[in-house]
Amino acid sequence: MCLTGVDYFSTLGYQPAIAALAAGAVAPIATVVLVLVTLLGALPVYRRVAKESPHGTGSISILAKLLPRWRGKLVVLVLLGFAATDFIITITLSTADATAHLIENPFAPAALHGQQVLVTLLLLAALGAVFLRGFREAIRLATALVAVFLALNFVVLAVAVAHLVSNPVVIGDWWTTLTTQHGNPMLVVAVALLVFPKLALGLSGFETGVAVMPQIKGDASDTEAHPEVRIRGARRLLTTSALIMSGFLIASSVTTVALIPAAEFQEGGSANGRALAYLAHAYLGEGFGTAYDLVTIAILWFAGASAMAGLLNLVPRYLPHYGMAPAWTRATRPLVLVFTAIAVLITVIFQADVNAQGGAYATGVLVLITSAAAAVTLVARRRRQRAATVGFGIVTAVFLYTTIANIIERPDGIKIALCFIVGIVVVSFVSRVARSTELRATSVRLDTAATAFVEDCPQGALRLIAHTPNDVSAKRYRAKLEHARIAHGLPDDDVLFIEIEIADSSDFEGELLVEGVERHGYRVLTARGSTVPNAIAAIALHLRREVGCTPHVYFRWTEGHPLHHLIRFLLFGDGEIAPMTREVVREAEPDVTRRPWVHAA
Secondary structure (H helix, E strand, O other), rough: OOOHHHHHHHHOOOOHHHHHHHHHHHHHHHHHHHHHHHHHHHHHHHHHHHHOOOHHHHHHHHHHHOOHHHHHHHHHHHHHHHHHHHHHHHHHHHHHHHHHHHHHHOOOOOHHHHHHHHHEEEEEEHHHHHHHOOOOHHHHHHHHHHHHHHHHHHHHHHHHHHHHHOOOHHHHHHHHHHHHHHHOOOHHHHHHHHHHHHHHHOOOOHHHHHHHHOOOOOOOOOOOOHHHHHHHHHHHHHHHHHHHHHHHHHHHHHHHHHHHOOOOOOOOOOOOOOOOEEEEHHHHHHHHHHHHHHHHHHHHHHHHHHHHHHHHHHHHHOOOOOOOOOHHHOOOEEEEHHHHHHHHHHHHOOOHHHHHHHHHHHHHHHHHHHHHHHHHHHHHHHOOOOOHHHHHHHHHHHHHHHHHHHHHHHOOHHHHHHHHHHHEEEHHHHHHHHHHOOOOOOEEOOOOOHHHHOOOOHEEEEEEEEEOOOOHHHHHHHHHHHHHHHHHHHOOOEEEEEEEEEEEOOOOOOOEEEEEEOOOOOOOOOEOOOOEEHHHHHHHHHHHHHHHHHEEEEEOOOOOOHHHHHHHHHHOOOOOOHHHHHHHHHOOOOOHHHHEEEEEE
């Protein structure tokens, strides 16, 4: 819980101040709405996500399974753009708020004032340096930080609540301001519902909660497909953290709005981005306040580390597997440099302003939660669970409204997200094209029949005639063999046909299982792959290297414009087969004398 809590609970460092600035006197009522949405909406959704995706892949993997082929890949790319927005802004916003706590401390050197951007960049550089040296999420450190941070916040809020109880006039002043500004109570509730999207930062942490599921201990009864004990543990984690955070959110919102002058929340004010720290200094002295600042700085900085770890876990899981990122993105250090550079750019653009980044953060969080709600709704509908479908459908509608309202109110968030999405999509497709001539087979395996066919090849030469499996009639095989005999001058009929059935052209790599079948007296090697040329090349190279024969693959030229066939190859895995097969072979085998022969006529 503390491992995910460094992200979730650390928002207490800035959430109350952002809520007060965004909603004013209505902030406590809007926070109650936020808590209700958390407990009645986000929590049930992610408890279901924990069940459907128990291996740490979260809601994105559920949608990837529900939406196959290119449609699913595009949805994943878009969601990765929002996830990147969420995690990157978590890094920059948390680090900027750590800077605010550092600079606003009364013992901080005067030279630091006005240097928010520089200090934030130094903290980001330190974060990147930690990961460049090698980083493992330190659960003990996370536990210590979260425990101390929550304990200090509990003390601050207990003292603040005691002050409110002993000075009820303060609550009266807040209530007077509230009713004076907004009239009757129904209007207050309506305003709270309208401003609630601005408080969506308090919903962060759920996606991280399911991402850490592999760390949760199961037992001997757990299986890979159904780790029931791990799922129960993840649900307890989500429920416990949501209840703890809900209590802190309500208490912090009431106390900060009632006890801190509204002007202090504005830019340049002492409570801007650090409302609870303001109360710590005001009611518990500079010594306690400084201790609070130091712990808050540490947990906010570590929240950036948690977000960086989330990115390093998320990107290699999808993009390289899809062929939509260079192979080096499977390594940690190059990705750290990329993410750190992006975080530096975002910090400079927003001038390390916590409030300015709130919209982008909320957009990323809300889109991920909305997608999770939509995913579990679709799962429930597919399984004909009517009550669950209706319930999750309502939750999806609530989060969809919240997301749209947040985008309309703070469009900078969607702009940043769109930049990430466009960047990811462009880089993904450029990478997919650049890597299109890789073998794309993780392994090649021949069944018993296929092995027997290959072992019967005469004098170490194996002749393979490429055949499209859309027509497997005897007439078609005879015609194909006759053409190959005429076009290529085959000396006899001792040949094998090779057929590749395209399973899902949007997939990039996978195992090739080659099966031997006999049709109408003709021996055929069949396999399922994402592309025809790459699969044929991988099989031919496997036969050359592992079996010891020299494959000769015979093709017939495809009619039509080469550009049209190239696009078909990139999108659908077929197109101009002969030249692409030869190109894959050329790149995979640098030794010309060891390459299988590719014939086209």
